[in-house]
Every structure is written in structure tokens, then in C-alpha cells.
Amino acid sequence: MKFINDFRDRELCETLLERIHKEAVREITIMEVCGGHTMALHRFGIPALLPNTITLLSGPGCPVCVTGRGFIDHAIGLSMRDQTMVCTYGDLIRVPGSESTLEKAQADGANVRIVYSPLQCIEMAAQDPETNHVFLGIGFETTAPASAVALQKANELGLKNFFLYSAHKIMPPAMAAIIHEGVKVDAYLCPGHVSTISGTKMYEPLVDQFGVGCVVSGFEPLDLLQSILMLVQQQENKNAAVEIQYTRAVKSQGNVKAQQILNQVFEPCDAWWRGLGILANSGLKPSANYKGFDASVVYGLSTNEPADPTGCRCGDVLKGLLKPTECKLFRKTCTPANPIGACMVSAEGACQSFFRYANS
Amino acid sequence: MQTHEKILLGHGSGGKLMHELIEKVFLKHFNDPVLLAQADSAVMPVVEGRLAFTTDAYVVQPLFFAGGNIGKIAVCGTINDLVAAGAQPLYLSVAFIIEEGLEFSVLEEIVQTMAETARYASVRIVCGDTKVVGRGQCDKLFITTSGIGRVRKEHEDIGSGKHIQPGDHIIISGTLGDHGMAVLAARNQLGFTSDLQSDCAPLNLMIQPLLDAGLPIHFMRDPTRGGFASVLAEIAENKLFGIEIDETMIPVSEPVRGMCEVYGFDPLYIANEGKILLVIPPKATDEVLELLQKSGHGKHAAMIGRIVEDYQGKVVMKTNIGGRRIISMLAGEQLPRIC
Amino acid sequence: MCLSVPGKVISIENETALVDVGGTSISVGIQLLEEVSLGDYVLIHSGFALQLISEEDALAQLELVRAMKG
Numbered sequence: 001m002k003f004i005n006d007f008r009d010r011e012l013c014e015t016l017l018e019r020i021h022k023e024a025v026r027e028i029t030i031m032e033v034c035g036g037h038t039m040a041l042h043r044f045g046i047p048a049l050l051p052n053t054i055t056l057l058s059g060p061g062c063p064v065c066v067t068g069r070g071f072i073d074h075a076i077g078l079s080m081r082d083q084t085m086v087c088t089y090g091d092l093i094r095v096p097g098s099e100s101t102l103e104k105a106q107a108d109g110a111n112v113r114i115v116y117s118p119l120q121c122i123e124m125a126a127q128d129p130e131t132n133h134v135f136l137g138i139g140f141e142t143t144a145p146a147s148a149v150a151l152q153k154a155n156e157l158g159l160k161n162f163f164l165y166s167a168h169k170i171m172p173p174a175m176a177a178i179i180h181e182g183v184k185v186d187a188y189l190c191p192g193h194v195s196t197i198s199g200t201k202m203y204e205p206l207v208d209q210f211g212v213g214c215v216v217s218g219f220e221p222l223d224l225l226q227s228i229l230m231l232v233q234q235q236e237n238k239n240a241a242v243e244i245q246y247t248r249a250v251k252s253q254g255n256v257k258a259q260q261i262l263n264q265v266f267e268p269c270d271a272w273w274r275g276l277g278i279l280a281n282s283g284l285k286p287s288a289n290y291k292g293f294d295a296s297v298v299y300g301l302s303t304n305e306p307a308d309p310t311g312c313r314c315g316d317v318l319k320g321l322l323k324p325t326e327c328k329l330f331r332k333t334c335t336p337a338n339p340i341g342a343c344m345v346s347a348e349g350a351c352q353s354f355f356r357y358a359n360s
Numbered sequence: 361m362q363t364h365e366k367i368l369l370g371h372g373s374g375g376k377l378m379h380e381l382i383e384k385v386f387l388k389h390f391n392d393p394v395l396l397a398q399a400d401s402a403v404m405p406v407v408e409g410r411l412a413f414t415t416d417a418y419v420v421q422p423l424f425f426a427g428g429n430i431g432k433i434a435v436c437g438t439i440n441d442l443v444a445a446g447a448q449p450l451y452l453s454v455a456f457i458i459e460e461g462l463e464f465s466v467l468e469e470i471v472q473t474m475a476e477t478a479r480y481a482s483v484r485i486v487c488g489d490t491k492v493v494g495r496g497q498c499d500k501l502f503i504t505t506s507g508i509g510r511v512r513k514e515h516e517d518i519g520s521g522k523h524i525q526p527g528d529h530i531i532i533s534g535t536l537g538d539h540g541m542a543v544l545a546a547r548n549q550l551g552f553t554s555d556l557q558s559d560c561a562p563l564n565l566m567i568q569p570l571l572d573a574g575l576p577i578h579f580m581r582d583p584t585r586g587g588f589a590s591v592l593a594e595i596a597e598n599k600l601f602g603i604e605i606d607e608t609m610i611p612v613s614e615p616v617r618g619m620c621e622v623y624g625f626d627p628l629y630i631a632n633e634g635k636i637l638l639v640i641p642p643k644a645t646d647e648v649l650e651l652l653q654k655s656g657h658g659k660h661a662a663m664i665g666r667i668v669e670d671y672q673g674k675v676v677m678k679t680n681i682g683g684r685r686i687i688s689m690l691a692g693e694q695l696p697r698i699c
Numbered sequence: 700m701c702l703s704v705p706g707k708v709i710s711i712e713n714e715t716a717l718v719d720v721g722g723t724s725i726s727v728g729i730q731l732l733e734e735v736s737l738g739d740y741v742l743i744h745s746g747f748a749l750q751l752i753s754e755e756d757a758l759a760q761l762e763l764v765r766a767m768k769g
Contacts (some may be wrong), residue, residue: 001614001617001618001621001705001720001721002705002707002740003705003740003752003757004621004704004705006757006761007761008680008681010608010680010681010682011768012761012764012765012768013681013682014681014682015764015765015767015768016764016767019767034701035699036699036701036702042685043679043685044679044680044681044683044685045677045678045679045681045682045683045684045685046681046683048683048684049681049682049683062699063699064699089696089697089698089699089745090624090695090696090697090698091695091697091698091699093695094692114549114695114696115549116549116550116551116623116696116698116745116746117551117727117728117745117746117747118745118746119728119746120549120551120746139698139699139701139745140701142701142703142744142749143698143699143701143744143745145731145747145749146728146744146745146746146747149728149730149731149747152730191701192701193701193703193742193744193749194701196703196742196749196750197749197750219703221679221681221683222761222764226760226763226764245760247753247756247757247759247760248752248753248754248756248757248760249742249749249750249752249753250750255731255732255749255750256733257731257732257733258731258749261730261731335691336691336692337691337692346697346699347624347697347699348699355688356685356686356688357685357686545723551725551726551746552723552724552725552726553723553724554722554723554724555722556722556723614721614722615721615722615723617721618704618706618720618721618722618723619720619721619723621702621704621720621721622702622704622706622720622723622725622743623702624702697702698701698702698744698745699701699702
């Protein structure tokens with residue numbers, strides 16, 4: 001497939017690996033912020049191919065993993081109401097709330113539907129005016145525009161039975177918080193698809209204030225290796241900067257039209273992140289014009305966050321303070337079939353990535 | 361039958377309607393002399409060697425998909441379970457649970473496919489049963505098929521795989537994931553269309569020549585639900601050997617690969633209905649591949665890995681860029697995801 | 700995060716495009732793009748085209764890595 005096969009070329013990847021081995025003299029800790037990167041690194045078996053001087057840490061870039069249990073509890077509550085259907089991406093269905101999951105609620109008779117796009121939920125809402133449709137909006141800058149267009153569409157159609165329950169978040173506040181928390185990170189492998197939308201300006205403060213190198217990376221093995229090489233070179237030459245490796249999809253200004261749509265539909269709000277707590281202006285909620293579609297307003301859903309289950313250290317994993325394998329529950333009581341924390345639920349969660357792919 | 365376009369509860373009552381249903385749908389297509397005798401049991405001669413006996417229940421939503429329907433899977437799935445045990449499939453029993461309201465034409469098309477598939481595979485449908493349940497008590501149609509096959513003495517250990525040993529080669533008879541993706545496409549819930557076909561097929565015609573040629577086969581399994589990866593994980597589990605497979609050798613069609621990228625699936629975990637995995641000693645590899653590739657269902661057969669002394673109890677895949685990753689059993693159904 | 704793959708635009712109707720990924724056609728919204736034409740490659744995610752993919756930049760990137768081999 002075009003733009004996929006070429007970037008999985010073995011010879012070119014080997015060339016990059018040779019260069020990395022040659023050039024990575026000083027120790028460097030690189031955090032991949034994006035869960036998609038975590039997943040791809042493991043899927044292609046990259047960590048074991050890197051020299052010992054490079055340490056990879058997984059950060060808070062899996063939207064499912066950072067979503068609080070309170071959100072899941074409310075979603076389950078909504079799905080149990082009469083004449084109400086909850087639509088969600090497949091990612092959320094097995095995430096544990098305080099007592100249950102959407103999947104289990106479904107078995108108890110709740111109305112939960114997996115969709116690939118919020119537009120499918122809009123379509124269903126238009127066809128079935130008697131039923132309230134709540135779409136669970138998770139995801140960062142990449143996914144939030146889909147919800148934004150859905151809200152515009154709902155508004156256009158005058159739907160009275162479509163609501164968005166937003167847990168949308170934006171990346172930069174979390175990346176800054178990681179550094180503030182004192183996690184030792186020399187460089188960030190920056191999320192490619194988030195940057196496709198938002199551009200790269202938002203990473204500049206990380207370089208200016210903290211001297212952390214930032215390379216925006218694609219998701220194929222050649223992309224990842226080239227980005228790692230670029231970060232290694234920044235480190236060796238002591239010139240931290242924002243660079244784009246994923247040039248075929250990321251422009252420094254991002255996708256301006258998508259940004260405009262986001263700004264029309266959403267406004268920033270404080271948001272709760274697993275592991276990081278409440279971060280100011282790190283979430284997105286429907287703006288005043290779209291209040292009527294905001295499930296948290298319409299249903300009066302609180303933002304209180306219940307405590308994590310005993311022993312679960314997803315919070316520390318998400319901050320890069322702990323490797324999944326260092327958690328006492330990992331592989332013992334916490335497995336993909338019976339996840340205790342969110343990092344084991346999501347395919348791109350650090351714990352599940354380690355569980356599925358890590359060669360240990 | 362054309363007096364009733366839909367199945368009624370009465371069609372399962374044992375009375376006149378049921379008689380009509382059996383006559384005009386089942387006996388019309390399932391016309392084996394043993395079945396036509398309509399005795400309470402099918403009576404057949406005792407076979408030489410050992411018996412293989414298997415049963416499976418089939419539910420699929422939707423009933424029809426590109427490349428097949430529930431009836432075709434119900435026949436092929438049971439045949440393939442026999443094949444994987446090294447058996448020559450001989451007889452099938454079929455039982456239908458029908459939800460009232462199912463269209464006759466739908467039922468008849470499915471029954472006809474079953475009859476054709478069995479005939480194509482030279483397997484006889486010799487007994488059956490039907491029940492009709494009320495609306496909502498089942499999803500349109502459930503089918504249970506049991507099968508009996510004959511296993512020659514020299515093939516009796518194929519099913520258990522007790523002769524698997526380090527050095528053996530692992531062969532897969534074709535591309536992975538076609539069935540699961542064709543069914544997903546047929547559900548039409550994810551907003552895509554594809555000309556992808558299910559691989560659903562009876563595999564005895566492809567495997568019998570291998571058995572007849574006296575080729576040494578240490579193990580066979582049809583990788584249905586849970587996919588190819590789950591079968592490999594099962595083979596290695598608690599063993600003193602490991603498995604190493606090579607990603608570049610694994611056949612996956614372009615459309616399946618593309619859809620997997622879009623929805624975040626792994627083709628190694630997607631269901632197949634017309635593929636078989638073989639473990640054989642390396643000296644037999646060339647001949648096995650040649651015979652498989654000669655058959656229409658084995659065109660893309662490939663050697664994709666080997667049993668190794670390392671990685672005890674584990675399956676390790678060499679990725680296409682030279683990395684390694686562990687392949688574990690599927691944990692829960694794969695879901696379309698955004699991240 | 701964010702699973703997103705490249706596909707080729709094979710038809711456009713109002714706000715929707717059909718995008719081909721390895722022989723499968725997926726229907727996606729194109730509201731997020733300033734402009735898009737038949738034959739363009741786009742990144743798709745959650746039912747939308749996120750951005751056009753630049754072939755020129757892709758080739759340049761591959762060339763850069765190839766040059767390292769020497």
C-alpha cells in the first residue's frame with residue numbers, strides 16, 4: 001500500500017539503525033507521548049534493536065488510559081437509562097469504571113453501540129427521534145475535530161436527541177506537566193497525528209523553557225527510527241529544537257480549517273488526567289452555542305473522580321515513572337482479558353503493548 | 361411451500377406444517393438415501409480404522425456474506441474439524457433452530473448451499489433435526505452440525521500433535537483473515553464496502569492427497585475464531601519448545617491488510633474458514649507445498665516458520681524490519697478502534 | 700494515539716469522499732479539508748479525512764534515508 005510499504009522497508013530501517021548505533025553515544029531518555037507510537041514501536045519490535053544508551057519511556061498519550069473512571073461510570077449510567085443509546089469507539093468498551101464496564105452493562109441490557117465515526121451516531125439519531133443518542137467523545141486533537149463536525153451537523157439538522165459527552169483533551173498541557181512532575185525526559189517523540197491538526201508551534205515552549213528536544217514522528221518503522229535518530233543528533237549536538245520528521249502529513253501550521261472548526265465548537269476547560277490529576281485548560285467542552293448538545297450539562301454529570309483500585313499504578317506508568325513490568329499487578333492479576341487499570345485495556349496502552357509485544 | 365412465505369411456529373409443531381417443511385425444503389435438497397429413509401437414526405456400515413467425531417454450533421450475523429452463508433460455514437467448519445484430525449470426512453448430521461418469521465426463501469437458499477457444499481466435498485448428510493422458536497428466542501437461524509470421519513491408524517496422532525518437535529516447519533495453506541473481514545464488511549456498520557470474499561471452503565479435497573501420498577504430518581488445525589495466532593499460542597503453550605514465525609512470509613491479501621490498518625485489527629487474530637495450519641518435518645516441506653498449491657484452495661500456501669528449541673512455551677515473530685515480538689492468545693474480540 | 704492511515708480519494712460527493720485503502724472503499728467526511736481532488740491521498744481517522752498527504756515530501760524523506768546508506 002502506498003505510503004505504508006515503503007516506510008516498512010527493511011534495508012532502509014537497517015541503515016537508520018546503523019546510524020543510530022553509531023551516533024547515540026551519550027545516554028538519552030526519549031518519551032513517546034503517543035500511545036500509537038508505543039504500539040508501533042512494540043509491534044515492529046524496535047526497542048530491542050536500539051542501543052543501550054537509548055531509554056524509551058511511554059507517556060500519557062493514550063486517550064483511553066488517561067480518561068478517568070468517573071467518565072466511564074457516567075457513561076454506563078447513561079446507557080442504562082430508558083430510551084437512551086450510548087455510542088462509542090470500540091476503544092472504550094472494556095475500560096473499567098468503578099464497578100463495571102460498558103461491555104458488561106451491555107450484557108445487562110444497556111444500549112451500547114460501537115461506531116467508527118460520530119457521524120454514524122448522528123445518522124442513527126436522525127432516524128430514531130424517540131431515542132436519545134449520546135456519543136462518547138474521547139481523543140486528543142486528532143479525534144476532537146470529528147466530534148466538532150458531528151456537533152455542527154447535529155446543529156444543522158436541528159437534532160434534539162444527540163448529545164456529546166466530551167472527554168476530549170489536548171496534548172501540550174500534559175507534556176509540560178510531565179516535566180513539572182520531575183520525570184527525567186531529554187526528548188519527546190511528538191504525536192504525529194495530533195500535530196497533523198495542531199501544527200508544531202505548541203511544542204516550542206517545551207524547547208524554550210525546558211530544553212527538551214521535540215521531533216514530530218510518523219508511525220511506520222522508518223518514521224520512528226528516523227525520528228529517534230533526529231533526537232539523538234539533537235542531543236549529541238546539544239541543540240534541542242522542534243523538528244518535523246513526518247513531513248508528508250504534518251505542516252508547521254497544522255490543519256488550519258480543522259483548528260477553526262475546533263475553535264468554533266469547543267472551548268477549553270480544566271480536565272482530569274489519570275496520573276496527572278486536573279490540568280488547567282487541557283480539556284475541550286462544547287462552547288456556549290452548543291451547550292444544548294453537551295451531555296454533561298444536559299444530564300448534570302459531575303466531574304468527581306473516584307479513587308484508583310488498590311495497587312493499580314497506571315498513573316505512574318502514564319507519567320513514565322514506572323515501566324509496566326515494574327507494576328506488581330502486571331501479568332499477574334492485570335491482563336488484557338481482565339484489566340485492572342486503563343493502560344492494560346487499550347491496545348495502545350503501555351501495559352497492553354508491553355503485555356502483547358514485549359520480548360521478555 | 362409457497363403457501364407460507366415465512367416460517368411459523370407451527371412449522372416446528374410436529375404436525376402437517378412441519379411435514380411440509382421437511383418435505384419441501386430439507387428432503388428436496390438433502391436427498392441422501394440414508395436420510396430419505398427418515399428413521400430415528402441413520403444406520404451406516406462400520407468403518408475400518410478409527411472414528412473421528414466432532415460437533416460445532418454455528419451462529420453468524422448476518423446470515424449471508426460475500427463468499428458464503430451460515431449453511432456453508434456449518435458444513436465446511438465441521439468437515440474441516442475432521443480434516444484437521446487427519447480424518448477423511450464421511451457423514452454429517454445437521455440440526456436447525458429457526459426463529460419464527462424467517463423467510464422460506466432464505467432457509468431454502470441456505471439448505472441448498474449446504475447440500476451443494478457437501479456434495480462438492482463428497483460428504484454425506486445423513487440425519488438432521490429442526491426446531492422453530494418464537495421471535496427473539498434466537499437470531500434468525502442457528503445450525504449445529506456433527507460429523508464422522510475415518511482416521512487411518514498412521515494418522516491417529518495428527519489431532520493431538522504429539523509428534524511435533526524442534527526443527528519442524530509450520531505451513532499455512534493461504535492468506536489470513538479473509539473470512540472475518542468479509543463478515544465484518546457484510547455487517548455494513550463501519551461505512552466501508554469491499555469486494556473481499558470469505559475463504560469458507562471444505563478442505564478435505566486439498567488435504568486428502570497429502571494423506572494418501574503418505575507424507576508425514578505432525579499436526580493440523582484450522583485457525584477459525586481467534587485466528588492463526590491463537591492456534592500457534594495453543595501449540596506452544598506449556599511445551600518445551602517454542603515457535604518462531606517470520607512476518608514477511610505470512611500471506612495476507614492487500615484488502616485485508618488495508619482494513620486491518622484502518623480499524624486497528626491484527627490479521628493474525630482474524631477468523632478463517634478455509635485455511636489449515638500444518639506442522640511437518642522439514643524434509644516434507646517441498647512436496648507438501650507443491651500439493652497444497654496445486655489445489656484451488658491452497659494457491660497461496662507458504663512455509664511461515666518453525667518449531668525451535670528457544671522461546672520455550674512462546675511464539676515469537678520476526679517482524680519485517682528484523683525486530684521480534686511475542687504473539688500471545690487473543691484476549692477478547694477485536695474491536696474497531698481509533699487509537 | 701490516533702490510528703490513521705493513508706488512502707486514495709476515488710470519488711467525491713458533497714461533504715463525503717470514498718477513499719480506497721488496499722481495495723476497500725471507505726466513506727469519509729471531508730469537512731476538515733480546504734480542498735481535495737480525485738486521486739489525492741488523505742489521512743483518514745474516525746470517519747474523516749484529516750489532511751492531504753504530500754507525495755513530494757514522502758519521496759524526499761525516503762531519498763534522505765537512502766542517501767545515508769552511502
